[in-house]
Amino acid sequence: MEFITLFGTPKKKEPTVFEKIKAAVKQTKENFTEQIQDLVEGQKEIDAGMLEQLEAIMIGADVGVVTTNDVLKAIKDRMSRKTLQDPKQLRDAIKEELRKILTVNYTPPNEIPEGNPFVVLMVGVNGVGKTTTIGKLARRFQADDKTVLLCAADTFRAAAIEQLEIWANRANVPMVKQKANADPSAVLFDALQSAKTKKIDYVIVDTAGRLHTKHNLMAELEKMIRIAKREVPGAPHEVLLVIDATTGQNGLTQAREFTKSAGVTGVVLTKLDGTAKGGVVTAIAKELKLPIRFVGVGEKLDDLIEFSADDFVESLFAA
Numbered sequence: 001m002e003f004i005t006l007f008g009t010p011k012k013k014e015p016t017v018f019e020k021i022k023a024a025v026k027q028t029k030e031n032f033t034e035q036i037q038d039l040v041e042g043q044k045e046i047d048a049g050m051l052e053q054l055e056a057i058m059i060g061a062d063v064g065v066v067t068t069n070d071v072l073k074a075i076k077d078r079m080s081r082k083t084l085q086d087p088k089q090l091r092d093a094i095k096e097e098l099r100k101i102l103t104v105n106y107t108p109p110n111e112i113p114e115g116n117p118f119v120v121l122m123v124g125v126n127g128v129g130k131t132t133t134i135g136k137l138a139r140r141f142q143a144d145d146k147t148v149l150l151c152a153a154d155t156f157r158a159a160a161i162e163q164l165e166i167w168a169n170r171a172n173v174p175m176v177k178q179k180a181n182a183d184p185s186a187v188l189f190d191a192l193q194s195a196k197t198k199k200i201d202y203v204i205v206d207t208a209g210r211l212h213t214k215h216n217l218m219a220e221l222e223k224m225i226r227i228a229k230r231e232v233p234g235a236p237h238e239v240l241l242v243i244d245a246t247t248g249q250n251g252l253t254q255a256r257e258f259t260k261s262a263g264v265t266g267v268v269l270t271k272l273d274g275t276a277k278g279g280v281v282t283a284i285a286k287e288l289k290l291p292i293r294f295v296g297v298g299e300k301l302d303d304l305i306e307f308s309a310d311d312f313v314e315s316l317f318a319a
């Protein structure tokens with residue numbers, strides 16, 4: 001029941017970043033840490049059978065075989081050194097290993113000469129939430145009092161330009177576009193010229209949702225990177241690969257291919273709130289040594305939050 005006072009309706013308190021991530025990993029927590037809790041409950045020692053079950057739980061949460069093996073090796077090493085014997089300490093040991101894996105440092109680009117925009121290239125296959133992420137990212141930059149321009153360089157898919165325009169309007173930012181099937185590199189060139197003329201702080205570039213098997217589209221992406229470098233020193237300053245968390249290990253396969261062609265600098269994981277397999281975050285960080293830059297935790301414009309290894313691990317293991 002909502003009470004209205006002389007001062008009007010009380011303002012609903014916005015959830016903190018930690019509360020948002022805690023809510024987003026709820027399904028993963030049920031599929032992962034709560035199962036670990038059940039596994040150690042009432043046990044007197046860590047034995048081979050317990051480690052075997054732990055392996056199945058981690059792989060089931062899409063932590064990945066490589067990461068799971070590394071975590072188990074670290075646990076066995078501690079057991080052999082007698083620093084880990086009580087099953088009650090197992091959760092904390094796993095927590096510590098996951099935190100180590102997820103702490104992949106982000107290296108900011110070199111300082112950009114004045115009058116040039118910071119160029120962010122968004123890559124990823126169709127259907128991962130790339131366009132939505134661009135709108136949310138624009139909102140984040142605006143919150144820091146920065147000006148933003150969107151570049152509609154996905155000219156292959158008929159609805160892509162219209163979809164991006166909807167998000168540009170929602171975020172209230174300008175957009176540079178051309179007609180469908182135009183040369184994406186030509187659209188990018190126009191956007192960079194416009195940004196330099198208008199002294200725009202950030203240019204966010206939407207690219208075609210290319211499947212990593214389509215070599216011609218990968219070549220197009222490489223051409224766009226050359227154009228960006230030519231027009232703006234050091235561009236693209238960030239290449240963000242957007243991955244749908246619900247795709248699990250398939251997302252890791254995509255990531256490997258894009259890293260080869262696009263020089264990916266970081267990952268945005270969308271739909272974290274819609275999956276029980278959020279462990280893929282750990283697999284990406286471990287196997288690709290790429291920082292997770294942002295995670296999508298809902299539908300609203302403000303539901304893109306900067307990833308924190310500490311917050312992610314704490315929220316997974318929180319009571």
